[in-house]
Amino acid sequence: MHQVLTIAGLDSLAGGGATADIKTFEEFNVFGHVLLTSVVAIDQPILFHDLPLSVIQAQLDSLKKAVDFSAIKIGLIHQVPAIDLVKEFITELDSPVILDPVLAFKEGDTQFNQAYQEGLIQLFPYSTLVTPNLAEAEHFAAMPIHTVADMKLAAEKISHLGAKQVLIKGGSRIPGAFAYDGLYQQGTFTLLEAPKSTAQTTNGAGCTLSAAIAALCGQGIPLEEAVHRAKAFVLAGIEAGISLNNQEGIVNQLAYFRKEYTQ
Known part of the structure; x- marks a missing residue:
């Protein structure tokens, strides 16, 4: 069986x-x-409890010794x-790496924000x-994104920062009836579109998408196909999402392959 690693924080609401x-x-x-980096309490305000660097390093050391990761x-x-x-x-690995560049900025701490970015x-x-999502892409590309054309330009700028794809x-x-994602590969921009969902159970959609892409790439699925399949997986999770008592909702990762959840 293929083995895949996530380097991430623990979300208290599990979305x-x-x-x-x-x-x-x-x-x-x-x-x-x-490999756990932090524990996050999703509330107002969001509370981050970072694990000590020694603990993160110990996790890395144990993983390097024990597992050959597919992604x-x-x-x-x-x-x-x-x-x-x-x-x-x-840098020591040959497997695919999917980076979801989460910008969990500290309010008012410009120095930290810049260093982290x-x-x-x-x-x-x-x-x-x-x-990146739109907000993250705006930070990395240093430009606002309001249209598909903006999205393409931002992707080009991010590629100039060293991103391969x-x-x-x-x-x-982005206004309109469709939700858009843009895939930029070696100068080629592919627009992926789907009708917008009216469901509000979207928390965790970005994490789930990148995790699905990693799982698929780890099995040797070509990247563009992996992205398409991951998008369908996330949309099913949104449509069959879990509503919470705080008026928010989270993606249901069990929906896509277990069709009874969507009926």
């Missing part, structure tokens, strides 16, 4: 983060491992020094695919 990744891996019939998904790291540890780890950019050249997750923010 995103390591829990979502593990569920996604299992749905695609790969065995999931976790790696990187999500929330949240500490600038921890980015260096992750970089050292992935620059740290993530250092991971771009070692990643098979970088998957870029998937900008447009979601429903």
Whole structure:
């Protein structure tokens, strides 16, 4: 069985983060491992509890000794020094790396925000695919994104930062009846579109998408096919999402392959 690693935080509501990744891996019939970077309480405000760097390093050391990974998904790291540890780890690997560059910024801490963003950019050249959402893409490309044309230009700019391939997750923010994602590969921009969902159970969609792509790439599925299949998986999870008491909702990673959840 293929073995896939997620480097991520633990989301208390389980829509995103390591829990979502593990569920996604299992749905695609790969065995999931976790390198935990932080514990996150999803509330107002969001509370981050970062694991000590020594604990992160110990996890890395144990994983290097024990497992040959078919793919790696990187999500929330949240500490600038921890980015260096992750970089050292992935430079020694030949497997696909899917980087979801989560920008969990500290309010008002411009110095941290800039350092963290620059740290993530250092991971771009070692990643098979970088998957920012629109807000993250705006930060990395240093431009607003309001249209599909903006999305294409932003993807080009991110590629110039060292990203081999870029998937900008447009979601429903761009006006119109369709939700757009843009896949940029070696100068070619492919627009992926689907009718917008009216479901509000979208928390964790980005994590789930990148985890699904990692699981598929780890099985040798070509990248563009993996992206298409991952998008269908996420849409099913949104449509059959789990509503919470706080008026929010999370993606249901069990929906796609278990059709009874969508009926």
